[in-house]
Amino acid sequence: MPVTRGFTGRPRGGGNDRLPPGQHDTGAGWPTLTAELTPQIDVDEWTLTLDGLVEQPTTWDWRGIHALPADSYFGDIHCVTTWSKFDTTFSGVSVDSLLEVTGVKPEATHVFATSTTGYTTNLPLADITDGKAWIVWDFDGKPLTPEHGGPVRLLVPHLYFWKSAKWITRLELRDHDEQGFWERNGYHDRGDPWLEQRYQGDA
Amino acid sequence: MTQIVPTPVASSWTTAVVREVERLGQDFVKLRLEVADRTPHVPGQHYVVRLRAPDGYTAQRSYSIASDPDDPLVELMVECLPRGEVSSFLHEVVEVGDVLEARGPIGRWFVWGGTTPALCVAGGSGVVPFVSMLRYARRTGTEPLLRIAASAQTRERLPYADELEAYGAFIALTRENHLQTDGSERVAAHIYPEEIVPLAEGIERAYVCGSVGFVSFVGRILGEAGVRSDTVRVEQFGPTS
Numbered sequence A: 001m002p003v004t005r006g007f008t009g010r011p012r013g014g015g016n017d018r019l020p021p022g023q024h025d026t027g028a029g030w031p032t033l034t035a036e037l038t039p040q041i042d043v044d045e046w047t048l049t050l051d052g053l054v055e056q057p058t059t060w061d062w063r064g065i066h067a068l069p070a071d072s073y074f075g076d077i078h079c080v081t082t083w084s085k086f087d088t089t090f091s092g093v094s095v096d097s098l099l100e101v102t103g104v105k106p107e108a109t110h111v112f113a114t115s116t117t118g119y120t121t122n123l124p125l126a127d128i129t130d131g132k133a134w135i136v137w138d139f140d141g142k143p144l145t146p147e148h149g150g151p152v153r154l155l156v157p158h159l160y161f162w163k164s165a166k167w168i169t170r171l172e173l174r175d176h177d178e179q180g181f182w183e184r185n186g187y188h189d190r191g192d193p194w195l196e197q198r199y200q201g202d203a
Numbered sequence B: 001m002t003q004i005v006p007t008p009v010a011s012s013w014t015t016a017v018v019r020e021v022e023r024l025g026q027d028f029v030k031l032r033l034e035v036a037d038r039t040p041h042v043p044g045q046h047y048v049v050r051l052r053a054p055d056g057y058t059a060q061r062s063y064s065i066a067s068d069p070d071d072p073l074v075e076l077m078v079e080c081l082p083r084g085e086v087s088s089f090l091h092e093v094v095e096v097g098d099v100l101e102a103r104g105p106i107g108r109w110f111v112w113g114g115t116t117p118a119l120c121v122a123g124g125s126g127v128v129p130f131v132s133m134l135r136y137a138r139r140t141g142t143e144p145l146l147r148i149a150a151s152a153q154t155r156e157r158l159p160y161a162d163e164l165e166a167y168g169a170f171i172a173l174t175r176e177n178h179l180q181t182d183g184s185e186r187v188a189a190h191i192y193p194e195e196i197v198p199l200a201e202g203i204e205r206a207y208v209c210g211s212v213g214f215v216s217f218v219g220r221i222l223g224e225a226g227v228r229s230d231t232v233r234v235e236q237f238g239p240t241s
């Protein structure tokens, strides 16, 4: 592809090996990008259901999910709209803890996440197990705000952030893959920032 | 969340030759591009523009399409952000004849296919996808289905203001008084719910495009005007405060 005449880009001091290709550091900012109006969800009414190909389908309420072992993520997040945010801290529980409660049937290969708004996203099971995904309610020690998915969102930091469904209410284990909201709308099925898997058709 | 418009999206990069550049004051630059192997778009979709430095570094950003699908060129309207990497390049450096990498159309959600009675509410440069919709509506005679309300600080900061007014769009300026098409003067203010109510009558869908703050403000007044939140489709860009 051609070099763009006159474009040198922002100064790139020595190459930042934490920045996936095509991303820039958003610094202290945390842009939001949603396709819907932000819902206001009362924690007293919120529940999360994990079902589908599990031994024991389970629904947690706010108190129930807090009774699971606390876990947190410290590290970077990457949005497909080209910003990355370094050194974020999210607290909640590991998805592994939820799967330990429900058990996983051997034929399960994928998970389909759904939000209160009807937003959906799909992930291979391997992308949410072994310490790779969390259900979180705190950011930097404070409750997650509604714009950022509060009271509770999925967090899958090694993939582009549209996979980290806001306002999560259900995780369904399946034996097949089915595209979610952005995936049907032209975005990549997996969304690995290091492979720059932004849109359908990217490697 | 259902999908009704069968909407193509392009799955590979192509090139776009800049055929026209129009710099509109300090704030905006209008680009008209000839896209190779072009896939037709549906109003509301966007392109991704990618710039490439000699050392291989690239920067890519999304820009809504302003043109009618029938237009032989793809029109973008870019707002220049201070220190913005891609917008400043497009505002200050780009010239007719330059070749950019482009990918599009993209997006199957924030689209209007000309069949649904809809209200579009834009803040500043958020008006761009709605200009494509209004041009399409004018050409296909579907204007009665499409209503537009646009808000900006001043008339200068609202791209396509003339075209919007000619279409009969409602315009709210927040920092200067504005002479409405009916001859009355509207005192500088944000959009009032009373101003949205008549526009929202009979619509099946609302589209809101602008900054995060603008979108949440409009979400509230749409709610007050009785618009169900599950009929509202949102696209956010611009400052994220």
Ligand SMILES: Cc1cc2nc3c(=O)[nH]c(=O)nc-3n(C[C@H](O)[C@H](O)[C@H](O)COP(=O)(O)OP(=O)(O)OC[C@H]3O[C@@H](n4cnc5c(N)ncnc54)[C@H](O)[C@@H]3O)c2cc1C
Pocket: A081, B046, B061, B062, B063, B064, B065, B077, B078, B079, B080, B081, B082, B083, B084, B085, B086, B087, B088, B125, B128, B129, B235, B236, B237, B238
């Ligand atoms: C679907 C979609 C459609 C869009 N359509 C349009 C459109 O039609 N028109 C339009 O104008 N935009 C549109 N946008 C926004 C556009 O994609 C870009 O985000 C915008 O042009 C800014 O890009 P940039 O490279 O100029 O700024 P960036 O470099 O990304 O910077 C963004 C902001 O952060 C600040 N900033 C960045 N880095 C630094 C730093 N190191 N220090 C200090 N400040 C910094 C900049 O000053 C700037 O204000 C759209 C976005 C989406 C997602």
